Every structure is written in structure tokens, then in C-alpha cells.
Amino acid sequence: MDRIKILVVDDESRMRKLLKDFLEREGYRVIEAADGLEAMERFYEDKEIALLILDVMMPNMDGWQVCREVRQSSKVPIIMLTARSEERDELQGFELGVDEYISKPFSPKILVARAEAILRRAHALDAEQTLNAGGISVDKSAHQVKIDGAETELSYKEFELLTYFIENQGIALSREKILNNVWNYDYFGDARTIDTHVKKLRNKLGDKGNYIKTIWGMGYKFEVE
Template sequence: MSRVLVCDDEPHIVRALKVVLREAGFETVTAETGEEALDRAAVRPPDAAILDLVLPDIDGIEVCRRLREWTEMPILVLSAVGDEEEKVRALEAGADDYVVKPFGPRELVARLQAALRRAGGSAADPVLRADGLEVDVAAHVVRVDGGEVHLTPIEFDLLKTLLRHRGRLLTHRALLTEVWGAAYEHDTATLRTHMSNLRRKVDPAGERIRTDPGVGYRFA
């Protein structure tokens, strides 16, 4: 049973999430503050985390950033704020997804399950190599010119997809559908943010991942 850390200072939200997650087969551990969430995650690392953006001490963005210093577990951010700037801030801090309150229980569970699947990988998947990059899909390890690089699950999936189709132009819609699912096929802002983070880590010189403006990306 997957264990999910839920951090929110609104008791009714926490109660609702505990019920929804329990019915979906998840075990939950809760925290009311950012510091408490970080402590609980450190003592017994969960399989995923759901974080509210507005907390009484440090905000969810900072919690996400500090978790990303040592874990690749899927992180979903919850907030009543739905503007694009806040979404980008959360994604840049390492969040895998962003859910706006009020949310549908089925949607939240579906997004959490999708994030866990992306993080899981498959033992049958190969090691992909190209242009100084090595992606061990089963071990979820990426090396750039021999040195190991930390990627979030979303960044890992994007790189894996580009490598499997290297040389081929993948449209924004194709990448969004492959990595996030059909419900995200028009969310190009999310894709741009994650691609920017990925490039910074594996292609700072801009020689591996090419952009066709307004169309998509390809691994050269």
C-alpha cells in the first residue's frame, strides 16, 4: 500500500483527503505545517506527497523545494490560487502536478496514480544512450557525460520519451499526452516549464534538445 503525506492546515480538507485516499487504497500521514511535513517525510519517507501552498509557517513551494533536495517522490501541490504564475512557481520548485481547489476526488486520485506510475518505471525497460546521455529506465538513473544528474519524475519521463524518439519532432500535444495523459494535451505552459528545467540539467549548451517554436521538441 502506497503511503501519502498530506500537508494542509485546514482540518476539513485533511479529513476529506484522508477519506478519499483511504477509499482509493492509500495510507495517509498528515501534517499541519511545512516544518512538520518535512520532519515526517524525513523520519519515514512516503511514496508521494500532497502539499497545500498556503501554510502557517513556510509555504508549500518551499516545502516542495526542500523535499526535492533529497527525494524524487511525486509531489502534488494544492491551492485555491489558479493563476499561471503560481503554477509555474510550483513546477519550478519540483512539483509534478498542480491541483486547484475545489477539486474533484476522482481527478485528484487519478493524478496521484498517474504520478506514481511515472515514478515507478519498469524492470524490463532498457538503458537508453545518446550523445553523452545514459538513461537507466529501470533504476531511474540519469548520467550526463558520466556524472549522475538528479531529475524529477516528470523530467525523467520527458527525457526518456525524447530519447526513444530521437531525431523525430514530437509536438507539444504528443509530449503532453505521452507524459501527463490526454487530459493535459493543451497545457503547453506546464510543458515549457518542465522542459526548461530539464534543459538546465542535461543540456545547458543547447546542443541536445532542439525546439521547433510553436510546434514541439526533438532530441537532436
């Protein structure tokens, strides 16, 4: 079996080497890029890249620009690395379709664990399972969502969130439980991370966004009316 390819983008060679060493130790194949322009070249050259680990502050083309360009044509998962820890930067990352947001300094082992969780969900979808709820159809193998028969474009995290909601119809889900299951790690930040994704998902679902009920002071519940 071919090794899964991960594109690591950082202008610091020491950081690239650190991540490469840890990822290759776990059996991944690492492709490196020193700035945003080189990252886009590598990304367009290799259609088998399964994950981007992307630094924000880089010369020539920063991580935000790379993320915007990648999202125009791909839903490939993105982990954003940054020295910043301000909340607005994190929310901006999620708005652009970032799947994970990790502030420097960080534990390489934790980053690898999060990368593995993302890749596991992306590549281990049940090939035969299709979820249906109130006119919404979720094909987990094709990573495709249809609303009343019309295909709807969702980001990777929006797809995972909708799938989790439908699989837990009628169950009140706390923000902590959603984060632990959809993001697959304990999150000690602001609950607006979830709220931002829910708002975008509701908008994309149109009238059916009303299926996602807000439970004040707790979280959300998916319920077909």
C-alpha cells in the same frame, strides 16, 4: 504487499479527511500533516513516503518552503494544491520541482487519478531497460541519468521528459502529445508548462541540450547530431 504511503498536507481538516477517504478507498496508506513544519517531521520520520500532496497556503511553513526543503534531499513526486489560479504561481511550482499543480476546488477522483498515474510511472519502471543516445544514458530502474559517464541530477518530471524524448527520437512531438504522455492527462493551460521544463532540462544536459530541437508553432524533437 505493503500499501503505498502518501503524505497529505493541508491545514483544513475537512480537506485532509476528504483526500484520505478517497485515497484509502483505492488502497493507499495516508499520513496526515496540518502544516509545513509537521509535514517535514513526518517526511523525515518515514522514508517510505512515495508521494506528497501539498497545500500552498498554510501556517508556520507554507507549501513553497516545504517543497524547497524536500527537493534538497529527495525527488519524491509532489502534487501541489492551491486556491490560487494565477499562471505565475503555477510556473513557480514547476520551477521548484512540483510534478502536478491542481487548483481548488477540484474533483477528488481526478486528483486520485493523477496520483495513481505518477505512482504507476514511479514504481513500474522496466528494471532491465537502459536507454542510450549520443552520450546520454538513462537507467529507468535506478532513475539515474549519466552524461558521458558522469551522473546528472534531474527532477522526477525532467527524468520522465528526457526518457520520453529519447524513446521517441527523430519524431516531432506536439506540446499536447508531450503533456498527455509525460503528465498523463489532458492539459488545457498555457504551453509554457512544457517550455519551462524543456529549458531546465536543456540546461542540465549542457551541450547535449542541443539534441532537443524546437519545432516552432508545434513542440519539440529529440535528435542526436
